Amino acid sequence: MGSRYGTIIMGPAGAGKTTFASSLISHLRASKRSCYYINLDPAASDFVYEPDLDIKDLITLEDVMEELHLGPNGGLIYCFEFLLDNLDFLTDPLENVTEEYLIIIDMPGQIELYTHVPIVPNLVRALTKGSLNISMCAAYLLESTFIVDRAKFFSGTLSAMSAMLMMExxxxxxxxxxDLVKGQIGRKELKRYVDPDVSLLQDGHGRDSGLVYEYKDGLDNGEPTNAKNIMTGDSFAKLNRAVGQLIDDFSLVSFLKLDVQDEDSVGAILSYIDDAIQYHEAQEPKEPNDDLGDGDDG
Incomplete structure (x- = not known):
């Protein structure tokens, strides 16, 4: 059997990963393409499309937290460690998935799973190597409302870059x-976020930019007395610019725009995923339908 093809959907909580997965499935079905939907969020419950494979049939976050007295983050790490120890739960069904399918893997929103610890990168290596040989693309979602707060946007961009480096x-x-920022930002300004422009961190030194740390006297900030000198507005702005320069030096992160209510927008994202995994290049050319000429010979 040839290569299989898939995308793993990641991003922070609330970024719209499951909604995007559902929109992707709808678009694929409308285009007469097959897909195989995998849910790897052990806490997810509501789906537009029932997953073909659901990690909750193996382990649930609720059971782990209750039985092992773990918090949500520790419980999620345990769930994925358990999955790696029982990898045949995932790999055996995928052996029967052919190259015509797009495998869609919906991930949980705890980004430390793929930015801080090697659990998910190890899982990805197991899927992309060996007999499965899945040609896979990572789709990292960042909510567009982050652009309202520049420091928050660049923090999210840094997380995206970290995931890129970890996942390989x-x-x-x-x-x-x-759709949530439509009409709130001009096209020219938006381009500076689509291809992150470090000069955004140098524009607007006002309090509303999110780039100025304000230390207030008389409040217990939990900091030593010299914190006021260390975390002045200028020092905090320099820290943000250093983060921005790091992103600029790597030159890895740029964004595509997604509105799941717009069919063309979903289709455009899918075309980028297809190009990344070289899906169309491996498809066999289809023979013309011989039945089309029936009835014309009389």
Whole structure:
């Protein structure tokens, strides 16, 4: 059997990963393409489309937290460690998935799973190597409303870059929920976020930019007495600019715009994913339908 093809959908909580997965499935079905939907969020409950494979049939976050007295983050790490120890739960069904399918893997929103610890990168290596040989693209979603707060946006961009370096996969970064910022930002300004412009961190030194740390006297900030001198507005702005320069030096992160209510927007994202995994290049050319000429010979 030839290569299989898939995308793993990642991003922080609330970025719209499951909504994007559902929109992707709808678009694929409308285009007469097959897909195989995998839910790897052990806490997810509501789906537009029932997953073909659901991690909750193996382990649930609720059971782990109750039985092992773990918090949500520790419980999620345990769930994925358990999955790696029982990898045949995932790999055996995928052996029967052919190259005509797009495998869609919906991930939980705790980004430390793929930016801080090697659990998910190890899982990805197991899927992309060996007999499965899945050609996979990572789709990292960042909510478009982050652009309202520049420091928050660049923090999210840094997380996206961290995931790119950890996962070692072809990567598509996506600004989701574009409908929420429609009419709030001009096209020219938006381009500075789509291709992150470090000079955004130098524009606007006002309090509303999110780039100025304000230390207030008389408040217990939990900091030593010299914190006021260390975390002045200028020092905090320099820290943000250093983060921005790091992103600029790597030159890895740019974003695609996604509005799941717009069929063309979903289709455009899918075309980028297809290009990244070289899906169309491996498809066999289809023979013309011989039945089309029936009835014309009389």
């Amino acid at each position: 996969l072809p990567h598509v970064n996506i600004l989701s929920k574009m």
